[in-house]
Amino acid sequence: MSDSIGKVKAQKVTLKGKFELECGQSFNDIELVYETYGVLNADATNAILICHALSGNHHAAGKYENEEKPGWWDSLIGPGKAVDTNKFFVVCPNNIGGCHGSLGPNSINHDTGDYYGPDFPIITVRDWVNSQAKLSDLLGIEKWHAVMGGSLGGMQALEWSYLYPKRIKKAGIIAAAPKLSAQNIAFNEVARQAILNDPDFEGGRYLDKSKYPKQGLKLARMVGHITYLSEEAMRSKFGRELKKEKLNFGYDAEFEIESYLRYQGDVFSESFDANTYLLMTKILDYFDPASNFEGKLVSAFESIEAQLLVVSFSTDWRFAPERSKEIVNALIEAKKNVSYLEIDSPHGHDSFLFANEDYVKGLSAFLEN
């Protein structure tokens, strides 16, 4: 029986001490918010770390008191679900640079007393994984049963597998890529330009001036959202349906898809931070594990000991199956334990969020074998 995890609450922890970043800067004491579901067993061998993607956060499953909307991966995490909370202790942190409680651009810089804003250093996937490793220490988890995530979350799971090979038994790398393509970076750049050129962005110091670059963030999200859906999904969901019965010969939202994108952009821009969005796109752009190994992904994967599952989705064009296969083929060549699943799904990149039957079966088989 699959069921909801029910009411959940976020927790907060401070990673004490100096934390060096890849860019050369450092933080003293990092605050992270996270959620946990299920129960950690006595020998701490049933823990699964969930890594969130670009716009995600620590609220992966269950519902908050007085809220109807469940966490972003509620379809897959819960009692009897793909990530079965009857069996596993699931941890999902909000990454550094986020805007939902962890240290990020909208936190106060204690050295200056002001918001970090645009001064927040550029974080990398490696920094995230290092901070997650510190969180593991605090939670008493020496070795994760699995680390997994979709999209940018999958990149973190991959990074875990070669950065901390002894601390991870399995890695679930879902709808990810070994690095961004020129096209991927191009879309991110359009999103960044939308934010940077909003007059209310104020060079990133909008919070100090009680302003907010809502239009820029909205536009950024609209562009991003298009890349998460497949042509097929958009066609079947919206087609050329009009909001009113006939064309209006104007620039208001006339087609359903226009109205949908505007709505999604509005909702997002009210719950997300513009500096965080800029930062997240940069983290994606910089991810390239092969770059430290003369472009050889196989060499980057040399240290891996975990069992890996790579999953892609047929209609995902943001990180198409071919991109996942680049990871898989390098793992095969490096003689690592890898399985690969290509799931037939109409939902484009967003497919990783849906409880597709084959996907769920594959994931639970992998986590429980």
Add this chain to the structure above:
Amino acid sequence: MNTIEVIKNWIDKESEVLDLGCGDGEIISILSKEWGSRVLGVEINQDDINKCIQSGLNVIHQNIDEGLGNFSDNSFDVVIMSQTIQVLREPKKALQEVTRIGNESIVTIPNFGYWTTRINLLLSGKMPVTGTLPNTWHDTDNIHLCTIKDFENLCSECGINIREKCFFNKFGKESVLAKVVPNLFATTAMYKISK
């Protein structure tokens, strides 16, 4: 001996094995569990893939017909292709790929020259439906059936050497008849081949 016993006789314990069209992982799971061999399966059927993952086997979701270019030359000690070549669009190319990827390869085929198949076709005038070939002509995945003679001819045409061969009767066992007149009395033939 049955097929798995023969395979175990033909390969070393330390072999790294790639099974193309591994199904639910029957062969590689035995090699992995009993011998601790490093194994990798390639399969296209989702249910079979999940069964492999459930058994803790490494399996890649891939359509062999779309190419095997992701596997480099001589990257496996042994490549197994069991009861798969007849469902492929380009059996000749597949055979060449198998011997390119593996230092040695083991290929198993259903023998269309088996006597009941021949009689079936001769007497009914219809495409044979038998125990090993249970589907009708329009509903079968077996689009490239061949006889033992055909297969051996293809090997020699491709410059592929047959190192060992073994023939099985309809019970999946070796038998005297299948050994003496295989093209007539073997339902299945298994070959150890290399370039």
